[in-house]
Amino acid sequence: MRYFVxxxxxxxxxxxxxxxxxxxxxxxxxxxNNNEISEFQDLIFTLSFIVIPLSSxxxxxxxxxxxxxxxxxxxYWLHLLPVLLTVIYCLYIIQFY
Structure with a gap:
């Protein structure tokens, strides 16, 4: 059972x-496509593409x-880390809309 989980x-x-x-x-x-972004914001998007999936x-x-x-x-609590990073990214994205 443990290995199945x-x-x-x-x-x-x-x-x-x-x-x-x-x-x-x-x-x-x-x-x-909808906003003018700075180089720093572009860096955040690029790093998010690398860091969030890599954390999983x-x-x-x-x-x-x-x-x-x-x-x-x-x-087992480590499974929440990628979810937390995704929530932080979502909160960052919300500021553009």
């Missing part, structure tokens, strides 16, 4: 990485590592 959570994190990558691409494109991949690998070290229960 671990597999589902890892699959969910990797799926979330792809979903957030597409979300950042389309939301940034929508903002750029890093969390999935970290949870797998902790499961291998037999301390996975302490690492």
């Amino acid at each position: 671990l597999f589902l959570m890892t699959f969910a994190q990797l799926s979330f990485a792809g979903m957030t990558a597409m979300f950042v691409i389309f939301s940034a494109a929508g903002v750029v 991949i890093i969390v999935a690998l970290t949870v797998l590592y902790f499961a291998w070290k037999k301390s996975a229960k302490r690492s």
Whole structure:
């Protein structure tokens, strides 16, 4: 049962990485098409495209590592990190609309 849940959570994190990558691409494109943005804002969009999906991949690998070290229960809270980064990005995007 433990490995099945671990597999589902890892699959969910990797799926979330792809979903957030597409979300950042389309939301940034929508903002750029409708607004004049500075170089700093462009840098934020570029880094968001890299950091948010990468955080999901890093969390999935970290949870797998902790499961291998037999301390996975302490690492389950890490699954919230990419969600928190996505919420912060959404709050940043809202200021353009």
